[in-house]
Amino acid sequence: MSQLISLKGVSKKFILRHHKVSRLKEQIIDFLRGTRYISEEFWALKDITFTVDRGETVGIIGENGSGKSTLLQLLAGILVPDQGKLEVKGKVAPLIELGAGFNPELTGRENIYLNGSILGFKRKEIHHKLKDIIAFSGLQRFIDQPVKNYSSGMYMRLAFSISIHVDPDILLVDEILAVGDLPFQQECFKRIQDFKNKGKTIILVSHDLNTLSTFCDRTLLLHKGELIAQGNTREVIARYVEILGKPDNSEGVKQSISLPGSGEIQRDGPSPQEGKRWGSGEIEITRVTFLDKERKETCQFKTHDPFIARIHYVAHQRIKKPVFGLALISEKDNIQINGPNTRFDNRVIEYLEDRGYVEYIIDRLPLLPGDYWLLVSVWDYECQQVFDAQDRMHKFKVIPGGTPERYGLISIPARWEYYGDQDSEARNRNPLNPES
Amino acid sequence: MEIDKLQRKIYPGTVKSFLTRIRKIFTYQELILNLIIRDLKVKYKGSILGVFWSLLNPLLLLLVYSIAFKYVIRIEVENFPLFFMAGFLPWTFLTLSLSTSVNVMVDHRHLIKKIYFPREILPVSLVLFNLVQFLLTFLVLFVALRLFKIPWGFSLVYLPLIIGLQTFFITGITLVLSSLSVYFRDIKHLIEVFLQMWFWLTPIAYPFNLVPDKVKFLFKFNPMTLFVIAYREILLEARSPDIVLIGQLFLWSLGVLLSGYWFFSKHEVRIAENI
Ligand SMILES: Nc1ncnc2c1ncn2[C@@H]1O[C@H](COP(=O)(O)OP(=O)(O)O)[C@@H](O)[C@H]1O
Numbered sequence A: 001m002s003q004l005i006s007l008k009g010v011s012k013k014f015i016l017r018h019h020k021v022s023r024l025k026e027q028i029i030d031f032l033r034g035t036r037y038i039s040e041e042f043w044a045l046k047d048i049t050f051t052v053d054r055g056e057t058v059g060i061i062g063e064n065g066s067g068k069s070t071l072l073q074l075l076a077g078i079l080v081p082d083q084g085k086l087e088v089k090g091k092v093a094p095l096i097e098l099g100a101g102f103n104p105e106l107t108g109r110e111n112i113y114l115n116g117s118i119l120g121f122k123r124k125e126i127h128h129k130l131k132d133i134i135a136f137s138g139l140q141r142f143i144d145q146p147v148k149n150y151s152s153g154m155y156m157r158l159a160f161s162i163s164i165h166v167d168p169d170i171l172l173v174d175e176i177l178a179v180g181d182l183p184f185q186q187e188c189f190k191r192i193q194d195f196k197n198k199g200k201t202i203i204l205v206s207h208d209l210n211t212l213s214t215f216c217d218r219t220l221l222l223h224k225g226e227l228i229a230q231g232n233t234r235e236v237i238a239r240y241v242e243i244l245g246k247p248d249n250s251e252g253v254k255q256s257i258s259l260p261g262s263g264e265i266q267r268d269g270p271s272p273q274e275g276k277r278w279g280s281g282e283i284e285i286t287r288v289t290f291l292d293k294e295r296k297e298t299c300q301f302k303t304h305d306p307f308i309a310r311i312h313y314v315a316h317q318r319i320k321k322p323v324f325g326l327a328l329i330s331e332k333d334n335i336q337i338n339g340p341n342t343r344f345d346n347r348v349i350e351y352l353e354d355r356g357y358v359e360y361i362i363d364r365l366p367l368l369p370g371d372y373w374l375l376v377s378v379w380d381y382e383c384q385q386v387f388d389a390q391d392r393m394h395k396f397k398v399i400p401g402g403t404p405e406r407y408g409l410i411s412i413p414a415r416w417e418y419y420g421d422q423d424s425e426a427r428n429r430n431p432l433n434p435e436s
Numbered sequence B: 001m002e003i004d005k006l007q008r009k010i011y012p013g014t015v016k017s018f019l020t021r022i023r024k025i026f027t028y029q030e031l032i033l034n035l036i037i038r039d040l041k042v043k044y045k046g047s048i049l050g051v052f053w054s055l056l057n058p059l060l061l062l063l064v065y066s067i068a069f070k071y072v073i074r075i076e077v078e079n080f081p082l083f084f085m086a087g088f089l090p091w092t093f094l095t096l097s098l099s100t101s102v103n104v105m106v107d108h109r110h111l112i113k114k115i116y117f118p119r120e121i122l123p124v125s126l127v128l129f130n131l132v133q134f135l136l137t138f139l140v141l142f143v144a145l146r147l148f149k150i151p152w153g154f155s156l157v158y159l160p161l162i163i164g165l166q167t168f169f170i171t172g173i174t175l176v177l178s179s180l181s182v183y184f185r186d187i188k189h190l191i192e193v194f195l196q197m198w199f200w201l202t203p204i205a206y207p208f209n210l211v212p213d214k215v216k217f218l219f220k221f222n223p224m225t226l227f228v229i230a231y232r233e234i235l236l237e238a239r240s241p242d243i244v245l246i247g248q249l250f251l252w253s254l255g256v257l258l259s260g261y262w263f264f265s266k267h268e269v270r271i272a273e274n275i
């Protein structure tokens, strides 16, 4: 069988700048002052080696931020490796992923033309295919409306339809199955199956282990940018579950939250699904990091330490007044400890564009030693639509040493007062207001 | 398909030969055409009204400057409206291209992040879109030349050459600006200020011979001055630009285009990850 994709020792680094978007003005000022601009390198993929043959369907799994999307972008030629050798033969379809991909201002039809011409089709050829593409997408009535009015399901239908009709050799699919209703998901599966039956090559990124076992001949496991396992899908999934350090409960019930952060986790009934992600994808939470008082990344805190959860996002379009929410959940007994959001705190974010992050800052972390999950989500202002929600995909640890307290879940900032009988003066003192 | 072969080979960001790059752009002519048509559609959606609006701005400016020159500054320039337009229309070609080039990458983020295509397609099609608009306004100028009974001469054969050189010149600058804009989003404010200054340092609203003799040579370092002089000689005086002027324009245009391409090719591989 012929080899379509081959990677040898491929690495990719990103330069992280500490301001979201650097301002020329600031850079000039920094330069005049002689301060070096702070930027750090981050290797999102390290020394990746694998090959894919024609007709194979290969899955990619890994925790959030492990480099799955970066790998797909390398395969698509969107990004270029910093080290190693990458060879892709054959035509690659436009990346199918949430949110990105179409110009929201243009109509569906115009987007078809634009996408087609990027793939090198002549106007005439696109014209020929247009009818099929529209018919396949089932969007006849909406095709002359701007894409920004589409629901995420309609959006995906169009994306799939274009990708399949340009007759590519390789289809790259990034976590689209996390959203949408059941009929939509089934439709996606059907499309992928069709594609597979035609003997095309598919690279499929998914969090859904069932999907992977159904479709993939082979699966790659990424962990912190490294390819730590590849081969038989069942075995790789087992390894992945082992890494997550928890049993595979993908059979569980999904959907557990109603309001950002503050929502109730259903405690009776089947346990909500760990590691589950859903949302419409206009804003994506790309990474969550925990920072200590020096703002260094860490996953371990002591009780009463400062604690910062930094939520990195990318907004694929301009979104007005989004609301970020989160919840702290104790791992041991799945108790939700709190559920704050930016709206409760009167933090109105006028709009989001591009990349950036929000921080949730606790000056003195009240949690007692143990493992904790962080649930993060981002919603529209009315909390009607969830853009991205990640249920228990991020974890941190509180280690002993901050407080001798050890019963319960939290250490509430408080103090004890002692009143002996003989001290009549103290007895009359109001403990909550010692001055009076 | 030919694109597949080109797709990955040229990517490494080394300075490939200029000709390879040009060839690569030609394979994507359909995309360029689509981008231009789309921009034209958006701009002239209300058809007649759209055309009207795009002409209104230069006409209003023309009115203001005519009054200023006649009654305030009191310089008599023969056929001032034509004199002004012959400099102002090429200038508008430049300013529109430059000031929009700083948005072109960000505006097409959805395409850049979705699939590979040579990134210079975006600035190039933006310049070509502005070229089309420029040519449309030039048609109006030709009508005006008729009305004012300015004779057309043999010199008109130089016009396509000058327009072509100016297009190269502008393309070179937009390549630099569009790649810089990925890293420095506030470059657009800087450009606005810069263009304002450049406008007044170019003899567009005033004749070149009003420039004091002592600094005339300095003005000639400004390529836009040279372009404006050439346009005026061709259109208003039915005179062919002399060989020295054409030589200078050649050097400027190709120099700026090549350095622009060199700069762009150094930065293009990192565009996708930074927008
Ligand atoms: N353009 C970028 N600039 C800087 N960092 C990035 C960029 N794209 C991705 N990253 C970082 O690289 C890591 C891997 O990201 P990604 O490939 O999206 O992970 P995954 O898809 O597995 O969740 C993350 O930590 C992410 O924040």
Ligand SMILES: [Mg+2]
Residues within 6 Å of the ligand: A068, A069, A070, A174, A175
């Ligand atoms: Mg991803």
